[in-house]
Amino acid sequence: MNSYCKSFFVVVAVTLTLMLCLPAVAQGPAELTVADPAAAAPAATPAAAPADPLPANPAPQFGSPLSTGDSWRGTISIYGWFPGVHGTVGVLGHNAGFSSPFSDVFHALKGIIPIAVEADKGRWVIPIDFFWVKLANGTATPFTDITSNYVNVHLTESILTPMVGYRLLDGEHLKIDALGGIRYWYVSQNLQLIGAQVTPPAFVRSQSWVDGLGGARFIIPLADKAAITVSGNAGAGGANLDYQVIGLFSYNFTRKIGMGLGWRYLYEDYRPTNKEFVLNTTMSGALAGVYFNLGGKPPVPPTASCSASPTEVFAGDPVNASISTQNFNPKHTLTYNWSSAGAKVSGTGTTGNVDTTGLQPGSYTVTGTATDPKEKKNNVASCSAGFTVKARPNYPPTASCSASPSSIAINQSATVNITASSPESRPLTYTWTSTGGQLSGNGTSATLTATNADAGNTITVTGTATDDHNLSTSCTASVSVPPVQQVATVEDWGECTFEKDPKRPGRVDNDCKDVLDKLALRVQQMPNGKVAIVGYTDQTEVVNADQLGSQRAVNVKYYMTTDELGPKVDPTRLEPRKGGQKGKAVHFYYVPQGATFTQEESVTVDESAVQGQSRAAAPSKHKKATPPPAQ
Numbered sequence: 001m002n003s004y005c006k007s008f009f010v011v012v013a014v015t016l017t018l019m020l021c022l023p024a025v026a027q028g029p030a031e032l033t034v035a036d037p038a039a040a041a042p043a044a045t046p047a048a049a050p051a052d053p054l055p056a057n058p059a060p061q062f063g064s065p066l067s068t069g070d071s072w073r074g075t076i077s078i079y080g081w082f083p084g085v086h087g088t089v090g091v092l093g094h095n096a097g098f099s100s101p102f103s104d105v106f107h108a109l110k111g112i113i114p115i116a117v118e119a120d121k122g123r124w125v126i127p128i129d130f131f132w133v134k135l136a137n138g139t140a141t142p143f144t145d146i147t148s149n150y151v152n153v154h155l156t157e158s159i160l161t162p163m164v165g166y167r168l169l170d171g172e173h174l175k176i177d178a179l180g181g182i183r184y185w186y187v188s189q190n191l192q193l194i195g196a197q198v199t200p201p202a203f204v205r206s207q208s209w210v211d212g213l214g215g216a217r218f219i220i221p222l223a224d225k226a227a228i229t230v231s232g233n234a235g236a237g238g239a240n241l242d243y244q245v246i247g248l249f250s251y252n253f254t255r256k257i258g259m260g261l262g263w264r265y266l267y268e269d270y271r272p273t274n275k276e277f278v279l280n281t282t283m284s285g286a287l288a289g290v291y292f293n294l295g296g297k298p299p300v301p302p303t304a305s306c307s308a309s310p311t312e313v314f315a316g317d318p319v320n321a322s323i324s325t326q327n328f329n330p331k332h333t334l335t336y337n338w339s340s341a342g343a344k345v346s347g348t349g350t351t352g353n354v355d356t357t358g359l360q361p362g363s364y365t366v367t368g369t370a371t372d373p374k375e376k377k378n379n380v381a382s383c384s385a386g387f388t389v390k391a392r393p394n395y396p397p398t399a400s401c402s403a404s405p406s407s408i409a410i411n412q413s414a415t416v417n418i419t420a421s422s423p424e425s426r427p428l429t430y431t432w433t434s435t436g437g438q439l440s441g442n443g444t445s446a447t448l449t450a451t452n453a454d455a456g457n458t459i460t461v462t463g464t465a466t467d468d469h470n471l472s473t474s475c476t477a478s479v480s481v482p483p484v485q486q487v488a489t490v491e492d493w494g495e496c497t498f499e500k501d502p503k504r505p506g507r508v509d510n511d512c513k514d515v516l517d518k519l520a521l522r523v524q525q526m527p528n529g530k531v532a533i534v535g536y537t538d539q540t541e542v543v544n545a546d547q548l549g550s551q552r553a554v555n556v557k558y559y560m561t562t563d564e565l566g567p568k569v570d571p572t573r574l575e576p577r578k579g580g581q582k583g584k585a586v587h588f589y590y591v592p593q594g595a596t597f598t599q600e601e602s603v604t605v606d607e608s609a610v611q612g613q614s615r616a617a618a619p620s621k622h623k624k625a626t627p628p629p630a631q
Contacts, residue, residue, distance in 0.1 A: 072295055077116045079260075079289025087281030123167040125177065132158050158186045163213065172331040177217040179233065184210050209238025225252040229262075242268040248287060255293065262287040301378050302327040306368045308354070308385035314424065315361075319354035319387050321345070323368035328381070332374045340366040354387070361391040395423040397465045401475035403448070407482065413449045414479045420444070420465035427468050434461045437479070448479055456483035488595030493519060493531070493588040498552055505541060505584065506551040508559045512586075519588055520560050520567040523574075528593035530573050533557055534602045536582040550578040550605045552586045558612020576610075577602040 118127040134156045163181025186208040215233025222228060227250055234243040248262030265284040303326045308319055321338065328334060338345040338352030343364055345352045354366050365384045372379040399420035408414050420428055432439055432446040436459040441447050448461055458480045466472035496512035498505055508516065523531055535553035553576035561571045579587070579602040591597045 074294040077291040125165040129161040160184045175219040179215040211235040211237040239270040302381040304381035304383040306383035306385040308387045321352040321366040337369045396471035399465045399475045401477040403477035407480045416461045418463035450481045454481040488592040491590040495587040497585045532589040534577045534579040536579045576605040
């Protein structure tokens with residue numbers, strides 16, 4: 001009967017302990033009650049170990065604003081567990097099975113001190129849990145020792161659980177912690193059998209042991225402040241086997257305070273070799289509690305910096321702005337917005353494009369704003385960058401013109417081109433004018449066609465390049481039009497006859513000299529051209545007929561160039577020619593420059609073979625006359 005009573009009150013003690021301090025339940029499965037006071041201690045393990053469903057530092061798990069950097073952080077947790085208990089217990093060889101709901105284990109509590117703390121830095125977690133409880137119950141009912149009416153039970157437990165953990169995975173959608181440590185138990189129990197004649201009537205006993213623990217914790221964030229945690233651990237050492245599984249939903253009300261709701265399942269098998277305690281029990285039930293976050297750095301507000309390039313432009317030139325952010329969650333996608341007073345800005349990413357068209361000279365700013373839509377607070381950062389619109393200087397375009405070809409005849413065309421550029425790279429338009437001809441075309445080229453009125457003139461074509469600020473520059477190109485060439489016409493200037501001196505048929509007589517003197521004056525008046533002197537013969541003349549025509553032409557030239565009487569003519573302008581049988585005469589033809597003499601059938605006289613004769617000489621009828629020396 002004593003063993004059964006001990007077992008029952010140990011279960012009561014553990015249940016009350018877990019109700020009032022949830023951190024205790026997270027420490028290990030050795031927390032079930034047993035009949036022996038020493039065995040009762042495992043039932044009251046605090047939950048401050050890393051496997052606690054609400055860990056000491058919930059900041060990286062449940063969206064708390066506490067920093068997860070290298071600063072120290074701490075958490076204090078207070079929980080309650082509301083389990084039902086069933087299993088097998090035994091003391092000194094007396095074993096019994098039992099099953100108790102939570103409503104039967106709430107009335108034996110005399111005192112309780114649950115303390116669960118955790119200190120974290122970076123990815124390291126250091127949870128330490130201390131739990132002290134005192135229970136007293138005077139109505140325990142023995143199951144087999146019926147010599148006793150009931151049992152007074154006085155139970156005191158002290159449990160210390162230090163552990164160390166490391167965060168293996170710190171992802172946005174999953175976090176995993178590895179945990180390890182020990183659990184030290186000390187249990188003292190005083191049992192008084194009421195109504196039994198036994199010696200001694202009371203039993204006092206204490207016992208201590210240590211279990212090694214290992215476990216893991218899995219956190220699934222649901223939002224900035226909520227998460228689901230699934231944790232478990234297992235241990236051995238003083239106990240043969242213990243393990244637990246916990247599922248929990250947690251929520252942070254503020255940066256400092258949060259709460260959790262969940263369910264916990266705990267199993268323990270404690271069987272020391274001396275058979276004094278037997279504890280093979282299962283406890284499961286709902287969890288509820290609150291936690292308080294301490295320390296840590298306050299959240300660093302996000303910041304942004306902006307830049308503009310170029311910083312100085314003319315109105316109409318583009319400006320590119322960019323934004324870079326700091327202290328935002330790198331796993332969140334940010335949205336961007338751009339604005340500017342007086343200018344139009346486009347862009348929804350980290351780059352904004354500023355349209356400066358129409359802006360007056362002066363200073364302007366462009367503002368970029370970055371927003372984290374997944375965060376509720378500290379989720380916006382803005383920055384500005386400045387740029388200057390400069391006054392536009394008077395830089396007109398530069399231009400040069402060329403014509404091809406540079407000389408054209410009437411009704412022919414030339415192409416005139418303009419090569420122009422703006423120092424400010426402004427758009428250009430072109431116009432054309434000319435001093436003559438017909439001009440057509442636009443753009444960088446025009447076509448000039450010469451007309452009859454342009455003959456002998458030079459046409460000047462002017463091209464003008466104008467930018468969009470009405471600044472212009474002109475250039476010229478010249479196209480010449482040669483005069484129209486007149487068709488040269490051979491003129492018949494008369495003749496001189498040789499009929500008065502039959503004995504000297506080639507002699508230039510006085511009548512002929514009068515004609516030649518007048519002819520010489522006329523030639524002198526003509527700046528250009530030649531005179532063709534064609535000598536003829538009569539068919540009745542038989543004395544040196546083939547030579548007589550040539551002789552008459554040479555004698556005429558001789559007189560006009562060498563005779564001391566009368567005006568003289570440049571010999572190069574007189575051309576003696578021999579004609580056919582058309583009479584006793586020499587015919588004169590004026591041949592202008594550029595004209596060809598084709599009026600008569602004649603040939604040029606070889607003046608080296610036929611020399612001019614004096615007027616006293618006369619050829620004989622039977623032999624060639626010998627010309628006198630030239631006068």
